[in-house]
Amino acid sequence: MNRTPKAALAAGLLAAALLSAVPASAAGPEVVTTDNETPVLYDDDRGGNASGDDPAIWVHPHDSRKSIVIVTAKEGGLRVYDLDSRERQSLKAVKAPRRDGVEGRYNNVDIAYGVRLGGRKVDVAVVSDRYNDQIRFFAIDPSAAEPLREVTAPDQEFLFSPDRETVGEEHTAYGLAVWQPEPGVSYAVVTQEGATTLATARIVERNGRLGYSKVEKLTMPSEFPLPDGKTWKPCEEPGVLPHFEGLAVDQRSGVLYAAQEDVGLWRVPLPLGSKEPKLVDKVTDFGVEDVYDEETEECAPVDPDASGFGGDRLTADAEGVDVYYGGGATGYVIVSSQGDDTFTVYDRQGANKALGTFRVKGVKGVDDVNGSDGLTVTNRPVGRFTQGLLVTHDEPDTGANVDGERDATNFSYVSWGDVARALKLKVSTDRGNDPRF
Template sequence: MLATTLAASPAHAGRPSGPAVVTTDNETPVLYDDEQGGNASGDDPAIWVHPGDSRRSIVVVTAKEGGLRVYDLASRELQALPATAAPRPDAALGRYNNVDMAYGVKLGRQTVDVAVVSDRYNDQLRFFRIDPAGAAARTPLVEVTAPNQRFLFNPDRAAVDEGHSAYGLAVWQPKRGETYAVITQEGATTVATARIVEVGGKLGYTGVRTITMPRSFPLPDGTTWTPCDEPGALPQLEGVAVDQASGALYAAQEDVGVWRIQLPLTGRVAPRLVDRVRDFGIHDAYDPETEECAPIDPSDTGFGGTHLTADAEGVDVYYGHGGRGYVIVSSQGDDTYTVYDREGRNRPLGTFRVRGVRGVDDVNGSDGLAVTNRPVGDYREGLLVTHDEPETGPGVDESRDATNFSYVSFGAIARALNLRIDTSAGNDPRF
């Protein structure tokens, strides 16, 4: 297990005590996680920025057993891709959990952009080439996954079927010609990297390297705290994002907080816990009848932070010049988002929530999120896309498990929290 350092959770005088409110009137069509809806449960988005015409940029989201959806900047569905069987002899139908974008990947004699997806039911990565026309293309995504890719975390199919498989995902591109995926493991504390490579005219991966993050934590009162979960499950990580300039991996351990981990995964730099969830350190017990965890001592106040309510979920990086910018994390337990400084000790700069207007519902229980500082379409000050569950409002059958995604102007967030807007193309080194 890696050694860790815990950062303090400083208070900031002069900031409002409650979260700021920003609004959205743009959301994608509802997805239903039932047989009639194709078992489509929204989870994680990624934004692909068109290099020449920002209006042709697209948003790609995972819908788990429902596959992938591709939307334009007006949140209209352009393409629905089913979760197909992986290209391997022992394949299962896929479950697409998380997605991120890789720019400038070599494929044959071409340089292409690719949506990289974690396939939980096959414990592997899947790859989808993006048509350069983006939103103007007839079929924006085409799968280009090489056959017979190795399992990421498991030795064989029987172990994959136990469920502890590929989960969260982010792309890391440290320099031109090198692309890696960072992957977390469901129900475990393992984080892996794998280099994306061409295999016979398609894309695969090699060189899987793993580290194990903490599952228990020493507390100032002399006790040791282990986050409570169902039997057999460890405190997992899902939301991950890489600062492409510094190689810092920001990883949300759902019941613990947000980590900063230096890439590559050598272990030479100790991971640092940037912020803790509010109930960090509260000793719980699992009740098999209710299948819930509850405090052993109701008066236990723990040693948590003041910004995140478990689960800590989606993470992404907003780039600014000279190392400036922000790390945005969704706080699923209270429907808010916390913004951290990208520089230094990643001090928290404020929180916000998203309210729907003009027939759009408020964003609840956000899982994944994606942000870009680039002007895309009408979002001239950058765009945040966030998961929303449950989706409610006019026309939604609330008796079914409904999810979707909402689009929010980063400019609105910046004005609400007094943040800097920087839309320069050179901030994200992938572009």
């Protein structure tokens, strides 16, 4: 079922957000360091067309040292790493279990804890597959040499496409996050590439495997009122709308945080359509009129000196998003600002006030984090990361042993304690929102 926010009310909310933005500190971003990164992935035939994109942290319920990091590598499938960033498993993006299935392209991943499957509860990596416009599921067995095993039910419906021919246009399943509003109930929240559609799909068991049902959709805005009375539409290539990718659900409040890449960070109440979404922060060039150049396939400002009505923290694209849980309603929302290689931290409470920005510098032979796409964070102690762990995508990977002639990506591990000290944030290592406890 499709729901569209009422235009007049949405316009009023957006205009209010534009006029009430809180200026950030004039100070530059803080710097935190990392000496821990995963092996390089190469997006070419020799590298298996592996392009890193999005990570998720699975926290072991009894021995935190056995926690793992699961990442998407697009056409290269999935990778599983331990807490020292060593590879434990590599899974190819095999054909989807459907009669018209093709080899997959795994875009985003998140973890669903305590899902009913085969008469027991299992933890599951939930993955968006762009080339099959669907969700795929991988049961997690930490005792196995290879922790992930696909358990996707056959012939699941396309999420956004009416037929296989339309799937080929690739306006398909893109960003993904898991929502678990109560014990035994799990949903995937999914975005559509090249469109402003958000969708939720309930995760269900089908004959001993996992599928989904009850797909609900919400169309988000693609153009925006400005304080000068004009209407602004972000510049995109022909046939494309300003889409969303990075998503995270605040499991305690039922709020979806969604990054619309060329627009900013949204707060969207769940279920979709239950309340009006709110634009929390805007990218720096919000409101700047651009024009698309077919030769360069890039957008350029009509007036290079135009200032627009944007914020001063997120430089497009706004990408990865996750929630750090403190005690009660406290905590933080972290967003990657891909355009300037920084990360912004927002308060999880109230109006989501921006609390500071940081960048990640590599040390001991590890390179700096650039162009971060997906990120994930846990407040739980995991191995030597006793105050929590942030994992972020890095593109391009520019380490000493990286072939600079190839498209290289990887992921960096950052101690949350280091981030907290740099930005004067709180550390909380309770059980967060883990439904297993």
